Structures are given as C-alpha cells and as structure tokens.
Amino acid sequence: MNLQNLKGIGEKNIEYLYKADIYTIEDLVTYYPYRYQVLKPESLETTLPLTTVTINAKVVDVGKVSFIRKNFNSYRFKAESYGHIFNVTIFNRAFIKRNMSVGKEITLIGKYEAKKNSFVAQDIKLLAIMEAKILPLYHVIKGVKSASLNKWILEGINEDILDYIPEKYQKKYRLMPKKEALLQVHNPTDEKKLYVARQRLIYEELFVFMFKIQYLKSLKDKEVGIAKSFEKENIDTFIKNLPFPLTNDQQKAIMDGLSDLKSSKRMNRLLLGDVGSGKTVVGAVLLYANYLAGYQSAFMAPTEILALQHFETIRKMFQKTNVQIDYLVGSMSKKEKKSILEKLKNGKIDILIGTHAILNEHLYFKNLGFIITDEQHRFGVNQRELLTQKGLKPDMLFMSATPIPRTYALTIYGDMDTSLIKEKPMGRKEIITKVVKEKDLKEVLFQVLEAIKRNEQVYVVAPTILENETNDLKDVYLLKEKFSLAFHEKVPIGVLHGKLKKTEKDEVMNDFKLGRSKILISTTVVEVGVDVKDATMMIVFNAERFGLATLHQLRGRVGRSDKQSYCYLICNEEKERLKVLEESNDGFYISEKDFEFRGEGDLFGVKQSGDMTFKIANLKRDYSILLKAKTDVLEFLQSEKYKSSLSFLEIISKIDFTN
Ligand code: ADP
Numbered sequence: 001m002n003l004q005n006l007k008g009i010g011e012k013n014i015e016y017l018y019k020a021d022i023y024t025i026e027d028l029v030t031y032y033p034y035r036y037q038v039l040k041p042e043s044l045e046t047t048l049p050l051t052t053v054t055i056n057a058k059v060v061d062v063g064k065v066s067f068i069r070k071n072f073n074s075y076r077f078k079a080e081s082y083g084h085i086f087n088v089t090i091f092n093r094a095f096i097k098r099n100m101s102v103g104k105e106i107t108l109i110g111k112y113e114a115k116k117n118s119f120v121a122q123d124i125k126l127l128a129i130m131e132a133k134i135l136p137l138y139h140v141i142k143g144v145k146s147a148s149l150n151k152w153i154l155e156g157i158n159e160d161i162l163d164y165i166p167e168k169y170q171k172k173y174r175l176m177p178k179k180e181a182l183l184q185v186h187n188p189t190d191e192k193k194l195y196v197a198r199q200r201l202i203y204e205e206l207f208v209f210m211f212k213i214q215y216l217k218s219l220k221d222k223e224v225g226i227a228k229s230f231e232k233e234n235i236d237t238f239i240k241n242l243p244f245p246l247t248n249d250q251q252k253a254i255m256d257g258l259s260d261l262k263s264s265k266r267m268n269r270l271l272l273g274d275v276g277s278g279k280t281v282v283g284a285v286l287l288y289a290n291y292l293a294g295y296q297s298a299f300m301a302p303t304e305i306l307a308l309q310h311f312e313t314i315r316k317m318f319q320k321t322n323v324q325i326d327y328l329v330g331s332m333s334k335k336e337k338k339s340i341l342e343k344l345k346n347g348k349i350d351i352l353i354g355t356h357a358i359l360n361e362h363l364y365f366k367n368l369g370f371i372i373t374d375e376q377h378r379f380g381v382n383q384r385e386l387l388t389q390k391g392l393k394p395d396m397l398f399m400s401a402t403p404i405p406r407t408y409a410l411t412i413y414g415d416m417d418t419s420l421i422k423e424k425p426m427g428r429k430e431i432i433t434k435v436v437k438e439k440d441l442k443e444v445l446f447q448v449l450e451a452i453k454r455n456e457q458v459y460v461v462a463p464t465i466l467e468n469e470t471n472d473l474k475d476v477y478l479l480k481e482k483f484s485l486a487f488h489e490k491v492p493i494g495v496l497h498g499k500l501k502k503t504e505k506d507e508v509m510n511d512f513k514l515g516r517s518k519i520l521i522s523t524t525v526v527e528v529g530v531d532v533k534d535a536t537m538m539i540v541f542n543a544e545r546f547g548l549a550t551l552h553q554l555r556g557r558v559g560r561s562d563k564q565s566y567c568y569l570i571c572n573e574e575k576e577r578l579k580v581l582e583e584s585n586d587g588f589y590i591s592e593k594d595f596e597f598r599g600e601g602d603l604f605g606v607k608q609s610g611d612m613t614f615k616i617a618n619l620k621r622d623y624s625i626l627l628k629a630k631t632d633v634l635e636f637l638q639s640e641k642y643k644s645s646l647s648f649l650e651i652i653s654k655i656d657f658t659n
C-alpha cells in the first residue's frame with residue numbers, strides 16, 4: 001500500500017510528506033517522535049514555583065484575546081481546578097478561544113505563580129487528562145497537521161510492515177512484535193513498554209545497518225581483482241633510497257598493501273593514521289609496486305593544494321626511477337587537460353595525481369590498476385563507488401588522517417580492511433599545546449616573534465563562519481592587520497582562504513613553503529595534509545568554535561620535523577573541552593573525547609552526508625546494541641541456511657543500498 005491509499009490524504013499532503021522524505025508507508029511509520037511529553041495531572045496547591053506542571057481545569061470565563069502587536073497576541077481567561085479559581089494566559093494561540101466554553105474541561109501545561117494567582121500556559125489540551133499520559137512530539141512537517149499525521153501513522157501501522165529481524169533473533173531476545181512496538185512508540189500507553197518498544201526498533205535499525213555494511217563487505221571480499229606480480233628486491237631498493245628509515249607501523253602497512261596487490265582478491269583497504277604519521281610514503285611504495293606490475297595508478301586528494309603537494313613529494317621519492325608522474329586538477333586549462341588525457345590513454349603516464357575533480361573528467365586509463373584516495377573522510381561514501389567504476393577493478397587504498405572513535409570505524413569503514421599507523425616517525429617531539437585567553441594574546445605574539453627569529457614559521461587560523469561568508473573573510477584580514485601592526489610591517493605575512501583564485505592560492509602557499517612569508521593567516525583550508533617542515537607554531541583563534549578532532553588536525557600542520565613545535569588555542573572563555581588537547585597528542589584518544597562531547601552529528605566539523613543518519617538509534621547511546629547487532633549479523637551471514645531463508649531474501653530485496 002502506498003501513501004495515496006491513506007484515508008483523507010490529498011495530493012497536497014502527499015507533496016508535503018515527500019518534502020519531509022516520507023515516500024512510503026514504511027517511511028511514515030518510522031517517522032518517530034523526537035521526544036515524549038509525560039503529563040501527570042497535579043493539583044495547583046502542591047506545585048512548586050516555576051516548574052512546568054500539568055493541571056486539570058474547567059473554564060470559568062472564556063475571557064478575551066488582546067492583539068499586542070503584529071504577530072503577537074495574548075489570550076486570557078479564567079479557570080478553576082478543585083475549587084481554586086485563577087487566571088490563565090497563553091501567547092499567540094488566539095485560535096484556542098474558538099473552542100472554549102464555560103464548563104469545558106481542559107488540561108493546562110505551564111507554570112503557576114501563586115502570588116499573582118496566574119498561570120502562564122505553554123500548551124492547552126482541550127480535554128481532561130485523568131491519569132498520566134505520554135504524548136509523542138513530532139518534528140512539524142510543513143503543511144501537515146499533527147493530528148492527521150498521527151492518524152495516518154496509526155493507519156499505516158495496520159498495514160503489512162516488514163520485520164527485518166530474522167526469527168532466530170526475535171526469539172533470542174524475546175522481542176516485542178514489530179506492530180506492537182510501532183504502536184507503542186507512536187501511541188505510548190506506559191513508560192516501561194515504550195522503553196522496550198524503542199529498544200526493539202533501535203536494534204532493528206542497527207541490525208539492518210550492520211547488515212548492509214557486512215553484506216557489502218562480503219561481496220567485496222569475493223571481488224576478483226588483478227593479481228599483480230613484482231620483485232620484492234626492487235621494492236626494497238626503492239625503500240632504501242628514501243631519505244629516512246620507515247617506522248614499524250609503516251612497514252607493516254606496506255606489507256599489508258603489497259600482499260593485497262599480489263592477491264587476486266581486490267584491495268579494499270583503509271590506511272588509518274594520525275596526522276604526521278607518514279601515510280604518504282606508504283602510498284608511494286605501493287604505487288611503485290603497482291607500476292612494477294605494469295599498471296597505471298591514480299592518487300587523489302581533496303584539495304588542489306594537497307594534490308600539488310603530493311605531486312611534488314611523490315615526484316621526489318621517484319627521482320631515481322623511470323616512473324612517469326603527472327597531475328590533473330579541475331582548474332587547469334582545457335588544453336592542458338587534453339594533453340594529459342591523451343597521455344593517460346596512451347599509457348605515457350604511470351601515476352596520475354589530482355583532486356577528486358578528476359573523477360568528473362572523461363578519463364580513460366590504458367590500464368588503471370590501483371587507486372589511492374587521501375583524506376578519505378572528505379569523500380562521501382558514494383564517491384567511493386564512483387571510483388570503482390573507473391578502470392578494471394582497480395585495487396583501492398583509502399587514507400584517512402582522522403582517527404575516528406571505534407564506534408565510527410565500525411560504521412563508516414566497516415566494509416573495509418584496515419591498516420593502522422600509530423607510531424610517529426623517530427625524533428618527533430610532542431607538540432606543546434596551550435589554551436590561552438584572548439586577553440593574554442601578547443604573550444603569544446611574543447612567542448611568535450621568537451619563533452620567527454629562529455627562522456621558523458607560524459600558521460594562524462581564523463574561524464570560518466558558515467552562516468556569513470563575508471564575515472569569515474573579514475576575520476582573516478582583520479588578523480592580518482593585527483599581526484602586521486604588532487610586527488611593525490616587518491614580517492612577511494600571507495593570507496589564504498577558499499575564495500582566492502587558484503593561482504593566488506598557489507602563490508600564497510608557495511611563498512610560505514619556500515619561507516618567503518613567515519606567517520600564514522588562513523581559514524581552515526590548511527586543515528588537511530599541508531606539509532611545511534619549518535612551521536613550528538599553530539595559533540587558532542576562537543578555538544572554542546571547532547571540534548577537538550578539527551583542532552587536532554590543524555595542530556598536525558606543525559611538529560613535522562625534529563624541532564619543538566607549539567600550538568596556541570585562543571578563546572574568549574576557557575573551555576573544559578579544549579584541555580583535552582593540552583593533555584594529549586593522541587588522535588584516537590582525542591576523537592573519543594570529541595565524540596563524548598559533541599556526539600555523532602558533527603564529528604568532523606562537517607555534518608556527515610546522508611549515510612550516517614539514524615531514525616531512532618543513536619550510536620553513542622546505543623553502542624552496546626550496535627555491537628550486539630554486529631555479532632548477530634556476522635553469525636547470520638555465516639549460517640549456511642541464510643541464503644534460502646525468506647527473511648534474508650526479503651531483507652536483501654528491501655534494503656536500500658544506495659546510501
Ligand atoms: P600524513 O600521515 O599526515 O599524511 P605525511 O605523509 O605528510 O603524513 O608525513 C609527514 C612528514 O613526515 C613528511 O614530511 C614525511 O616526509 C615525514 N616522514 C614520513 N615518514 C617518516 C619516517 N619514517 N621518518 C622520518 N620522517 C618521516
């Protein structure tokens with residue numbers, strides 16, 4: 001049955017529901033209340049001042065509405081509760097008066113002030129609530145009355161709603177039947193049952209979610225790629241020619257990658273490593289192996305600045321080889337692009353480095369065998385799939401500098417194999433981090449001067465105000481003025497932000513890299529990956545606006561050599577949260593803390609694309625249920641019979657794998 005069949009639903013309503021992403025009966029019945037209001041009638045005498053209470057009352061005098069100004073009115077009337085008569089005021093609900101009559105029984109929700117004998121109501125229900133009642137509260141859908149919504153939902157629940165949980169687990173946990181659970185959630189009768197119902201629906205949502213991920217993984221595990229062959233000796237020589245010895249974790253990650261390349265199973269690996277842990281070189285060795293096996297590869301970064309930087313570092317690492325390396329970014333001229341595309345098709349380029357914009361170009365590789373994407377968390381999951389379509393089942397390595405809480409690793413990256421780099425390269429000193437109040441900025445400026453005297457460089461980051469782009473630019477320029485003034489215009493300062501033209505950006509970045517400018521003031525565009533060895537100080541203004549994970553990323557721009565580095569987090573008021581960064585340089589620990597403070601919605605300072613939203617589950621609150629669901633899904637997928645079981649086929653046919 002579809003939405004059209006619901007009683008009393010019109011074309012217009014359906015349109016409104018569509019706008020709220022409700023397309024099917026299933027969408028409708030899983031449009032869950034975001035909260036519940038528990039109404040327990042009390043008596044006026046026992047109410048505490050200024051607490052919200054629920055009172056049963058009768059109308060004594062229907063009173064009148066005053067229109068105070070445009071869009072603002074108040075309605076006053078008299079009511080009685082157990083012999084006590086008092087005044088009631090409610091704002092902006094003039095329409096309620098129409099339904100009022102002397103003697104009518106109503107329920108008032110609001111605050112009573114005994115001194116004035118007046119009750120300010122937030123809400124008035126036009127019926128008496130005799131015993132405790134739980135009211136579901138829904139996010140308003142524009143154009144749809146909440147009473148109609150509730151009616152349609154209840155009607156929908158009576159239809160055939162598919163239960164995704166296999167029988168085995170229904171029994172194991174003695175789950176409430178789905179229909180009953182849905183009824184309870186939308187029309188609760190008692191708090192305990194509501195809780196049980198919610199737990200059941202949460203488990204189901206997480207079961208389906210884990211199923212998707214594990215099922216995709218099981219498909220990927222079976223995917224046949226290209227078994228590549230190369231001489232280990234050549235790889236060793238390449239590694240020996242690197243300017244530094246590899247850390248154990250780097251070597252281990254390389255081994256993982258090499259064995260993936262050799263195997264006929266297609267590589268689908270995540271390389272997870274904290275900022276500055278040295279992921280690029282791991283990628284480089286694998287690119288070389290792929291080249292030795294006779295295949296082309298692509299290496300993608302989220303920004304042009306990064307792509308260019310990778311192009312330069314990778315080229316250096318390959319100096320002693322014959323590997324042909326080139327790069328492609330969106331802002332190149334048509335002519336330049338054309339020439340690259342030509343060479344790519346003819347196999348004259350072995351490694352192509354670029355932004356993910358290259359996905360949109362009509363690229364034809366001669367024989368693409370391997371793709372690396374850097375800073376994976378910047379790419380949507382869908383983009384991952386797009387990558388897959390280029391070339392013949394190329395091996396894929398995803399690099400991410402964002403250590404994510406375990407919970408997230410399981411969910412975002414659950415369908416991949418992972419290699420972890422925890423160890424920092426030798427000789428690195430811990431970055432000293434201090435939270436500084438803005439009024440103590442002088443001290444920081446003094447340190448900046450000292451650093452510049454030592455011929456070191458300084459990053460300054462200004463907050464980005466998404467709501468107001470122009471404001472954001474002003475902040476950067478304001479700081480530029482401040483700093484210029486502080487150093488009497490004697491220190492060369494660069495300014496970088498997303499609104500600059502590409503050539504301008506390159507120039508600013510290049511000046512900083514070459515040490516021609518000593519201070520770089522920017523928005524968070526420097527957040528990812530940029531590598532300037534002499535930069536030893538990071539100053540973040542309005543640090544309280546950023547998530548810990550983002551600040552940790554920013555801090556990762558310094559501490560890239562054996563020099564002592566510093567990070568100053570400037571804020572107006574001290575924030576407990578920021579202390580975590582003073583205490584720790586461990587990205588994994590920090591991400592867990594960030595998660596605790598901020599929850600799942602905003603983990604990277606950017607809201608995750610559609611694939612991370614749940615209707616009723618909350619990863620943080622329901623983590624133990626998630627783990628249970630994962631275990632059950634793995635067991636279910638391994639059980640011999642699952643393929644023929646109806647529930648499996650139904651699950652497969654119903655699950656939307658597109659997001
Ligand atoms: P990230 O993992 O953040 O991408 P990079 O790959 O940019 O880190 O490496 C950070 C810096 O550390 C680079 O300048 C790189 O040359 C250097 N580096 C990487 N591995 C080592 C190592 N084993 N020893 C010393 N320096 C290293």
Ligand code: MG
Nearest residue numbers: 279280374529
């Ligand atoms: Mg990097």
